[in-house]
Amino acid sequence: MAHRFKVREIAQQSGLSEATVDRVLNKRPGVRETTRAEVMQAIADLEKQRAQLRLNGRxxxxxxxxxxxxxxxxxxxxxxxxxxxxxxxxxxxxxxxxxxxxxxxxxxxxxxxxxxxxxxxxxxxxxxxxxxxxxxxxxxxxxxxxxxxxxxxxxxxxxxGIDNHGAGVTAAYLMGQWLGDAPSDVLITLSRNVFRGEGEREVGFRSALRNSGRQIVEVSDSDGIDATNERLVLEALEANPSVEAVYSVGGGNAATVAAFDRLGRRCRVFIAHDLDADNRRLLRDGRISVVLHNxxxxxxxxxxxxxxxxxxxxxxxxxxxxxxxxxxxxxxxx
CATH class of the missing domain: 3.40.50.2300 (Response regulator)
Structure with missing residues (x-):
């Protein structure tokens, strides 16, 4: 077993004899599992203590x-x-x-x-x-x-960070469960296409909804800024009257909610990311359905x-x- 400590140090830390520690380290027979566990714990404790010494004053x-x-x-x-x-x-x-x-x-x-x-x-x-x-x-x-x-x-x-593709698939699963038989199409909002994490979420979401028959309408390049996002979402909603659900990858959710309100449109399901101050308020007020958070x-x-x-x-x-x-x-x- 590779280790960075002398047998004497491990024995002192564990309270076992040097002979016992030597048998454990060299995987010799006749040693109880509880004894092996004590030696491993002693090595882990020594590693932590060494780390503390390295950190001291740095x-x-x-x-x-x-x-x-x-x-x-x-x-x-x-x-x-x-x-x-x-x-x-x-x-x-x-x-x-x-x-x-x-x-x-x-x-x-x-x-x-x-x-x-x-x-x-x-x-x-x-x-x-x-x-x-x-x-x-x-x-x-x-x-x-x-x-x-x-x-x-x-x-x-x-x-x-999270597995972004997995997060997109999770969002699609929740979307399908909540929409059920409702014929709603889905709006997906991204801050900007150059961010790999957002792209992975989108790919996961689209792949999981591929056979659902739902159209996915994309809005991007808002940088998650409310004023820009509200304008883009308004345009998308006006052009796509069957959209009644949102997967927000890139934020700007208060603006998306405001866009639905301005048009008097219902949003059946709204899935967002991250518990920032806006999303806490929207979730508490029942304006978004769920937040995928880490x-x-x-x-x-x-x-x-x-x-x-x-x-x-x-x-x-x-x-x-x-x-x-x-x-x-x-x-x-x-």
């Missing part, structure tokens, strides 16, 4: 770079700031570079201007120029974690942990997609 500066609607960046910023103290005795600080709408060139420029960073949490377009900017950061010793939407062709160390604080904690792992300040742990929470007005978390 300072890390994390940059959060995101093009996203303000309601989402506000929620994620609060999550990051709440999780910073978790990494004590290390001292983590965060800088935030946030904007709602912009070009790929703006994103590349923002990444190129980072100085003194120990790691980047990034929500960006899946574009070759962005991938190259990420590669330059990684080559300079700055690890990058993509968040919510991936840039897989880059040298980023990991992606943090714990932003858990996401922020994992993203920062992955950056520290790249600096060998913490032991590696496996990364799994964040679980999708199906939130209704009756299980809305505080």
């Amino acid at each position: 300072r890390y500066l994390i940059d959060v770079v995101m093009q996203t609607p303000q309601r989402f960046s506000d929620a994620f910023r609060a999550a990051v700031e709440a999780e910073l103290p978790v990494f004590a005795p290390a001292m983590l600080r965060a800088r935030f570079h946030l904007w709602e709408t912009g070009s790929t060139a703006q994103m590349v420029d923002a990444l190129g201007r980072l100085r003194g960073s120990h790691g980047v949490i990034l929500k960006a377009q899946d574009d070759p120029a962005v991938a190259e900017a990420i590669d330059r950061l990684v080559d300079s010793g700055v690890p990058v974690v993509t968040y919510a939407t991936d840039v897989p062709a880059s040298a980023r160390c990991s992606y943090v 714990d932003l604080r858990a996401d922020a904690r994992l993203a920062m942990r992955l950056i520290l792992q790249e600096h060998r300040a913490l032991p590696p742990e496996p990364v799994r997609p964040a679980p999708i929470q199906v939130v209704t007005p009756f299980n809305l978390p505080l």
Whole structure:
């Protein structure tokens, strides 16, 4: 068994003899499973303690770079700031570079201007120029974690977030259950097609509804900004009178609700993503049906942990997609 500790250290930690520890480590017969478990727990405890020593007094500066609607960046910023103290005795600080709408060139420029960073949490377009900017950061010793939407062709160390394709399939399943035999077509709203995560949600949703006979009407390029989204949704609803359901991939949900209201149209089912302030209010008021959500604080904690792992300040742990929470007005978390 590979390990980084002397037999004497493990014996002291576990309270077992060195001979017993040696038998466990070398997988010799005649050792009880409970004894093996004690040795493994001792090694895990030593790993944690070593990590604490590595973290003691260290300072890390994390940059959060995101093009996203303000309601989402506000929620994620609060999550990051709440999780910073978790990494004590290390001292983590965060800088935030946030904007709602912009070009790929703006994103590349923002990444190129980072100085003194120990790691980047990034929500960006899946574009070759962005991938190259990420590669330059990684080559300079700055690890990058993509968040919510991936840039897989880059040298980023990991992606943090939900399985977006699975989220789209989940939305389609719920849509089918709630609509039942109602002949409604479905409006799908995206903030912008350049975000891979939104595209994966859309593909999952469309594939799961392919044989339903329902037409899917797409609205995109609003950047999730309410004024733009309301105008685009109004145009789509006027052109498609059979739309009575919405899958919101990219936000702007208050504007979508307002568009239905302006036309006096009924929305039978409204499925959204993320528990930002707008969606909490809309869900509580019964204006949207359900929110597909993931714990932003858990996401922020994992993203920062992955950056520290790249600096060998913490032991590696496996990364799994964040679980999708199906939130209704009756299980809305505080």
